[in-house]
Amino acid sequence: MNLSTEKPKIVVVGSSSLDLVFATERHPKPNETVMAEKTERFFGGKGANQAVGTARLGASVSFVSCVGADDAGREVFRNLKAEGINVDLVNVTSEADTGTAFVTSAEGRNTIVVVPGANVYLTADQIQKAESLIEAADLVLLQLEIPMEAVEFTVGLAQKYNTKVLVYAAPAARLSAQVQDYASFIVAKSSDLAIIFGDDNVEDILKHNPNKLFIRDDTNVTTYYSGSEMKYYRNDHQDMQYRIGMGDAFTSGFAVAYCHGNSIGDCVRFGTDVSLRVALNQGSQAGLPFLEDMSSDASEII
Numbered sequence: 486m487n488l489s490t491e492k493p494k495i496v497v498v499g500s501s502s503l504d505l506v507f508a509t510e511r512h513p514k515p516n517e518t519v520m521a522e523k524t525e526r527f528f529g530g531k532g533a534n535q536a537v538g539t540a541r542l543g544a545s546v547s548f549v550s551c552v553g554a555d556d557a558g559r560e561v562f563r564n565l566k567a568e569g570i571n572v573d574l575v576n577v578t579s580e581a582d583t584g585t586a587f588v589t590s591a592e593g594r595n596t597i598v599v600v601p602g603a604n605v606y607l608t609a610d611q612i613q614k615a616e617s618l619i620e621a622a623d624l625v626l627l628q629l630e631i632p633m634e635a636v637e638f639t640v641g642l643a644q645k646y647n648t649k650v651l652v653y654a655a656p657a658a659r660l661s662a663q664v665q666d667y668a669s670f671i672v673a674k675s676s677d678l679a680i681i682f683g684d685d686n687v688e689d690i691l692k693h694n695p696n697k698l699f700i701r702d703d704t705n706v707t708t709y710y711s712g713s714e715m716k717y718y719r720n721d722h723q724d725m726q727y728r729i730g731m732g733d734a735f736t737s738g739f740a741v742a743y744c745h746g747n748s749i750g751d752c753v754r755f756g757t758d759v760s761l762r763v764a765l766n767q768g769s770q771a772g773l774p775f776l777e778d779m780s781s782d783a784s785e786i787i
């Protein structure tokens with residue numbers, strides 16, 4: 486695994502939020518009230534998580550996002566800056582508060598309700614200002630907590646300059662033919678395929694997207710199709726208790742490994758190892774590893 490070529494240039498276009506995490510003994514059923522042991526507050530949002538994830542792994546990262554003109558927005562901004570991310574294109578809107586994710590965490594599983602707030606005010610005009618960064622980037626990262634028009638506009642800009650794009654298709658939404666065709670890589674949850682592609686025949690979808698579509702399940706197994714084979718890769722651990730943000734962490738690791746010229750197999754392995762690290766630590770962003778924390782010895786091929 487090579488991670489030592491020139492610093493990769495990555496542009497992340499996506500959401501920033503604050504995560505309010507409620508630790509409960511079990512998940513409430515409809516019409517039920519459960520008590521939380523505590524509430525904790527973390528920086529989050531799929532876009533910001535990927536910006537921090539790739540920056541901590543040594544990439545030079547520019548982030549295009551939108552926060553509210555509130556204390557939370559100022560905190561998010563300061564945090565991203567402290568992570569060494571280029572925040573020139575983190576916009577501020579007075580139309581809505583900074584996004585918030587309400588996370589219930591019980592029995593090693595999470596349910597998440599996102600109030601996107603300012604994230605829905607990320608516009609094509611704001612993204613247009615990233616044109617020269619996108620032109621020069623090794624890779625553009627996208628997720629789906631911003632308007633689909635923003636996602637499609639970014640893909641169009643990347644296409645203009647032949648810049649590669651990775652889409653983490655979460656939360657699930659239908660991807661247009663343009664996005665599906667142009668994206669070099671799509672990461673998706675196994676339970677979301679019908680929504681994203683309008684088809685849930687895993688084998689079929691994978692075979693149509695060799696070395697492009699990476700399907701992740703709850704047990705940290707990534708499945709993809711390469712050559713004439715289905716490949717499965719897992720890195721599990723009994724202490725994997727903070728499962729929030731594992732997809733963002735996978736995407737960050739995959740992206741950085743890819744930009745350093747590694748094989749797809751090695752990118753999957755590194756991404757999986759990064760996703761394990763975040764599941765061992767608290768906070769989908771705070772728990773992300775730095776390059777020096779990474780070693781690949783816990784990996785298992787199944």
Ligand SMILES: OC[C@H]1O[C@H](O)[C@H](O)[C@@H]1O
Binds near residue numbers: 528530769
């Ligand atoms: O992918 C994890 C993220 O999704 C939700 O949007 C939360 O903000 C959390 O940080």
